[in-house]
Amino acid sequence: MSRIASTFEQLAAQGRSALIPFFTAGDPDPESAVALMRAMVKGGADVIELGVPFSDPIADGPVIQRSSERALKHGVSLRGVIEMARTYRMEDQTTPLVLMGYANPIEQMGFEHFADTAKEAGVDGVLVVDYPPEECEALVSVLRTRDIDTIFLLSPTSTDARVAAVGKLASGYVYYVSLRGVTGAANIDIHDVDQQVQRIRKQISVPVGVGFGIRDGETAHAISQFADAVVIGSRIVLTIEESASGEAAVPRIEALMHEFRAAMDRR
Amino acid sequence: MKMYDLPDARGHFGPYGGTFVAETLIAALDTLRDNYLRLKDDPKFKEELAYELAHYVGRPSPIYFARRMTELAGGAQIFLKREDLNHTGAHKVNNTVGQAMVARHMGKPRVIAETGAGQHGVATATVAARYGMECVVYMGSEDVKRQAQNVYRMKLLGAKVVPVESGSKTLKDALNEAMRDWVTNVQNTFYIIGTVAGPHPYPMMVRDFNSIVGKECLTQMPEMVGRQPDAVLACVGGGSNAMGIFHPYIPYEDVRLIGVEAGGEGIATGKHSASLSAGTPGVLHGNRTYLLQDENGQIIETHSVSAGLDYPGVGPEHAWLKDSGRAEYVSVTDEEALQAFHDLCRHEGIIPALESSHALAYATKLAKEMRPDQVILVNLSGRGDKDMATVAERMGMTL
Numbered sequence: 331m332s333r334i335a336s337t338f339e340q341l342a343a344q345g346r347s348a349l350i351p352f353f354t355a356g357d358p359d360p361e362s363a364v365a366l367m368r369a370m371v372k373g374g375a376d377v378i379e380l381g382v383p384f385s386d387p388i389a390d391g392p393v394i395q396r397s398s399e400r401a402l403k404h405g406v407s408l409r410g411v412i413e414m415a416r417t418y419r420m421e422d423q424t425t426p427l428v429l430m431g432y433a434n435p436i437e438q439m440g441f442e443h444f445a446d447t448a449k450e451a452g453v454d455g456v457l458v459v460d461y462p463p464e465e466c467e468a469l470v471s472v473l474r475t476r477d478i479d480t481i482f483l484l485s486p487t488s489t490d491a492r493v494a495a496v497g498k499l500a501s502g503y504v505y506y507v508s509l510r511g512v513t514g515a516a517n518i519d520i521h522d523v524d525q526q527v528q529r530i531r532k533q534i535s536v537p538v539g540v541g542f543g544i545r546d547g548e549t550a551h552a553i554s555q556f557a558d559a560v561v562i563g564s565r566i567v568l569t570i571e572e573s574a575s576g577e578a579a580v581p582r583i584e585a586l587m588h589e590f591r592a593a594m595d596r597r
Numbered sequence: 598m599k600m601y602d603l604p605d606a607r608g609h610f611g612p613y614g615g616t617f618v619a620e621t622l623i624a625a626l627d628t629l630r631d632n633y634l635r636l637k638d639d640p641k642f643k644e645e646l647a648y649e650l651a652h653y654v655g656r657p658s659p660i661y662f663a664r665r666m667t668e669l670a671g672g673a674q675i676f677l678k679r680e681d682l683n684h685t686g687a688h689k690v691n692n693t694v695g696q697a698m699v700a701r702h703m704g705k706p707r708v709i710a711e712t713g714a715g716q717h718g719v720a721t722a723t724v725a726a727r728y729g730m731e732c733v734v735y736m737g738s739e740d741v742k743r744q745a746q747n748v749y750r751m752k753l754l755g756a757k758v759v760p761v762e763s764g765s766k767t768l769k770d771a772l773n774e775a776m777r778d779w780v781t782n783v784q785n786t787f788y789i790i791g792t793v794a795g796p797h798p799y800p801m802m803v804r805d806f807n808s809i810v811g812k813e814c815l816t817q818m819p820e821m822v823g824r825q826p827d828a829v830l831a832c833v834g835g836g837s838n839a840m841g842i843f844h845p846y847i848p849y850e851d852v853r854l855i856g857v858e859a860g861g862e863g864i865a866t867g868k869h870s871a872s873l874s875a876g877t878p879g880v881l882h883g884n885r886t887y888l889l890q891d892e893n894g895q896i897i898e899t900h901s902v903s904a905g906l907d908y909p910g911v912g913p914e915h916a917w918l919k920d921s922g923r924a925e926y927v928s929v930t931d932e933e934a935l936q937a938f939h940d941l942c943r944h945e946g947i948i949p950a951l952e953s954s955h956a957l958a959y960a961t962k963l964a965k966e967m968r969p970d971q972v973i974l975v976n977l978s979g980r981g982d983k984d985m986a987t988v989a990e991r992m993g994m995t996l
Binding site for chain 2: 387395408434438461484507
């Protein structure tokens with residue numbers, strides 16, 4: 331069983347939802363990445379999404395774009411992010427690591443080479459923001475032969491037919507984007523998200539995570555009542571941005587994770 | 598003649614094109630595609646569009662025999678398709694009129710656009726005023742500084758210009774920002790993309806609206822010279838004016854199609870915008886195409902004296918035409934384009950856009966290698982009034 335599947339199985343047995351932090355790997359500097367990941371897990375994270383910086387992140391809002399620009403200034407590439415995963419994997423063999431980014435860096439590396447390198451480094455899942463299911467079949471089959479999960483996004487505007495198409499390709503978990511818009515946008519309607527997650531579950535057997543617009547413990551608590559995972563992105567990236575250095579961000583990120591974890595586990 | 602019916606149902610031109618966007622945009626693109634496919638063959642829509650093109654844009658644009666440029670080059674005869682004579686001064690309006698009419702039929706009261714030099718922004722602001730729509734134009738903050746006149750034009754026309762501070766603060770960043778606006782406001786907003794790039798159906802739709810240019814040439818050339826030209830030339834940035842004139846000629850296999858990219862300071866210097874001549878395939882802005890990128894797949898900064906060609910990608914149909922061998926792609930430098938700019942001013946009394954000057958520059962080179970009975974047709978895609986400050990500055994003057 332994959333690390334992602336077993337993580338979700340254990341959490342389900344405990345009646346808990348997964349806490350999944352996202353940050354752009356290499357922001358604010360490549361040296362801090364492993365310490366930040368360690369802090370996230372110490373604070374209660376179950377899966378880590380490592381953002382791969384890209385020069386033109388069209389699905390992201392200004393907060394995550396700025397983080398991408400900071401990482402790119404340090405020359406962080408897809409290969410560099412895989413190396414960060416490899417380094418972290420030496421000290422933690424259980425927490426699933428997911429690479430999240432855009433298609434072009436993966437296409438330049440080549441599917442086979444990317445999949446082999448990622449697998450060997452201990453990466454468990456891949457989410458390519460600008461690969462909807464109809465453009466992703468080739469990558470999915472390459473990742474499948476290496477037992478790497480391919481995670482897909484679903485949105486409020488995804489038709490039932492599209493949910494079904496994602497259901498055929500998705501493994502690990504699916505990521506429901508709870509807002510119409512880019513990352514870091516306005517607040518979400520919990521009741522609407524609940525309805526949508528129920529709709530998705532009718533056609534999808536893997537766990538359903540919810541992200542976009544979750545910026546405080548209360549919202550995370552409400553979402554965790556019906557979703558299998560809560561993804562926190564912009565709030566973390568903003569905290570890193572507001573910190574004086576990578577080193578200074580580490581304890582703040584750990585505290586932030588504790589805050590979300592406690593809210594989610596509250597009965 | 599050989600049948601040509603690309604793209605396929607999913608927007609692919611061979612391995613290029615497609616729909617490389619986040620799931621959040623798919624429904625909007627599907628709705629747009631369905632509406633466009635329905636409207637494009639609707640007799641009433643076609644009639645409305647024909648009326649607008651005739652009475653608002655001023656079509657058909659004439660073809661002009663550039664006798665003195667022909668003499669100067671010394672070889673094949675050079676003809677110019679005068680898109681510079683359109684309302685707003687370039688081919689861009691063919692597309693914005695078409696898309697604004699689709700927006701109206703879809704009941705969208707707000708249109709947005711990205712712009713580099715400001716030409717597409719002006720063309721969008723123009724049609725938004727014409728149809729009484731709210732208009733927001735995204736423009737890199739660097740370009741806002743360089744193109745103050747066009748910024749003011751857009752404001753006069755009632756548009757709101759939003760300077761984009763992210764990334765390289767140029768066209769590609771404006772496109773990123775417009776895409777974000779669309780994702781957020783898709784319920785009331787129509788995104789008018791300015792070139793034959795972006796996700797399906799944009800490359801097809803923008804090409805179709807601009808192909809009026811080539812369709813007119815198909816009837817005008819036999820009237821003027823008794824046959825079709827031996828070569829059709831157009832400049833290529835994103836590639837909308839080139840697709841517009843190339844597309845109707847694709848089945849005419851005896852007609853060479855030549856796209857001219859911006860060689861900037863020379864391909865060898867790395868300071869250029871020649872994605873087809875010097876780039877490699879990849880995925881950007883919703884489609885797979887040739888890109889200027891580094892070994893890690895990050896998009897790199899481009900250079901051209903002509904802001905309208907300053908883009909690191911190119912329309913996916915051009916990528917396919919290159920690979921299939923149906924079209925050829927070459928580049929000319931800033932210097933060569935400027936020389937052609939001055940030549941056309943002095944010899945024909947026509948001030949061309951710097952973009953179009955790239956096609957002209959290659960036409961004069963190519964003409965020398967051809968016989969005097971042969972015919973070159975150049976898409977003079979725009980007029981050069983907007984380029985006065987750039988050209989003056991190059992000559993050491995400030996206006």
